[in-house]
Amino acid sequence: MSDTLRPRAALRTAVVWEVLQDALERRVEATGRPVLDVLDTGGGSGNFAVPVARLGHRVTVVDPSPNALFALERRAAEADVADRVRGVQGDAHGLFDVVERGGYDVVLCHGVLEYVDDPAEAVRNTVAALRPEGVLSLLAAGLGGAVLSRALAGHFKEARQALDDPNGRWGAGDPVPHRFTAGRLSALVEGAGLRVGAVHGVRVFADLVPGGLVDTEPGALDALLKLEAAAAELAAFHSVATQLHVLGEAPEAEGA
Template sequence: MPTTPATEQLPARTAAVWAALDPVIGAGTPLRVLDVGGGSGMFAVPLARLGHDVTVVDPSADALATLRRRADTAGVGARVHGLQGDGDLLHEVLPAGDDTATGYDLALCHYVLEVVDDPAVTLREIARALRPGGQVSVATSNRAGAVLARAVAGHPVEALALVEDRDPAPGRTKPERRRFTPDGLLALVEAADLTPGAWRGVSVVADLLEASTGADPLAVRALEVALAETSPYRDVATGLHVLAARP
C-alpha cells in the first residue's frame, strides 16, 4: 500500500482528518468507501490512489463530472464511482449495508450536515449503508470557531448571534449554514446508533497561517495534528471531526 495521505502534501487544514483515518485506510486492505457529498473528489481520489474503491454520492452533476475528470487524470477512474443523489435519501441509490457483502467499510460525511434538510436522517442513512463494524468519518463546522472568525473579521453582532445559536444574517434568502458544538455533534452521532470516538479540532491554526508565506507547510501539518485532540486549542478550531463505528 502506498504512503498514506497524512504524509503527503495535501492541504494542512485537513491534516487532523487524514491522521484520524490513517489507521483505517493504511492497514493494507482495500476498503469499500462511501463518500457522501464528496463532490469533486478531494478525499475520494487520494483514497482511490491508495487502492480503495470509492463511491461518491452527490446531488451536483457538475461536481460529479469534475470528479470523473480528476479520477481519470489520476489514473484511478476504475476505482471511483459517482452517483447523483442526496445524503438523506441514500436508500434510493444504495443497497442496505446489513452484511459484509453489501455494506461499506468506511463512509465519509464531511461538511454535509450543515446543509442537508435533516442531519439526523442523513446520519441514519449513512449508518444503514455501513457493514456491521464499519466506520464513518464526520466533519462539520465548529460554532466556536465561527464565532471567533466573525469577531476577528470585525463583525461582533454576527459573532454574538452565533454564540446564541441565531442566524447572523436573517434577512438573506439563503439560510445560514448550521454550526455544531462538540456535544451536539456527538449526540447526533449517537442518535444514529453509531459509537463515536474522541472528537478532534480541524484547522486549529492552518487557516490562520495560510496567508503567512514564511510558514513551513510540514511544520503547519505537524502542529495541526498535535493540537487536534488537545483542549483548549481544539475547542476553537474551524471544524470538528469524529470517527464513529456501527456496532
C-alpha cells in the same frame, strides 16, 4: 503527511486525512480484506475519494451536483483510479435510492450536515449504509471557529448572534445553515447507534494565519501542519476549530 495531498490543500485536510488513513488500515486488518468498499456522501470532485482509491479501495461518491461528478470522473482518470471510483447523483436524504444499505466498510460524510434540513436524519442514513463494525468519518462546520472569526473581523454583534443561535448562524446573510459543537456532533453519532471513537478539531489555526506568511516564511507550512496535528486531539481547541471531525464506530453484528 501523505503525498496524495497538495501542500496548501494539506492545511485544510491533513488532520482528517491522517485519521482516515489510520481508520482504513485498521479496517483492512480487522476484515482481512485488502480492498474495502467506501462510500463518500457529498464527496464532490473527489478531494478524499481519489486519494482513498489510490490506496487501492473501491469508492462510491454520492453528490447532488452533476458538475462535481464530472470533475470527479476527470480527476479519477488523471490519477489512474477510474476503475475504482464510481460517482452517482443523489443526496443524504435519498441515499438509498442510489446505494445499498449495509454495503460499506467506511462511510465519509464531510461537509454535508451543514446544509441538510435534518442533520440527524442524514447521520442515521449514513450509519445505515455501514456494514457491522464499519466506521463513519464525519466532518462538519464548528460553531466556535465561526464565532472567533466574526469577532476577529470586528463583527462583534454577529459573533454574539452566532454564539446564541441554536444553529450557529451569525445573521441572515450567513451562507451556512448549521454549525456544531463537538458535543452536538457526538450526540448525533451516538443517537444513530455508533460509538464515538475520536473527536478532532480541524483548522484550529490555519484559517487565522495570514496566507502570505505560510507561503513566504521558510518552514512555516510544515510547522503549522505539525501544530494543527498536535492541537487536533486536545479538547481545549475543539471549541475554536473551524471544523470538527468525529470518528464513529459501529458495533459488531448480533451473534458475531
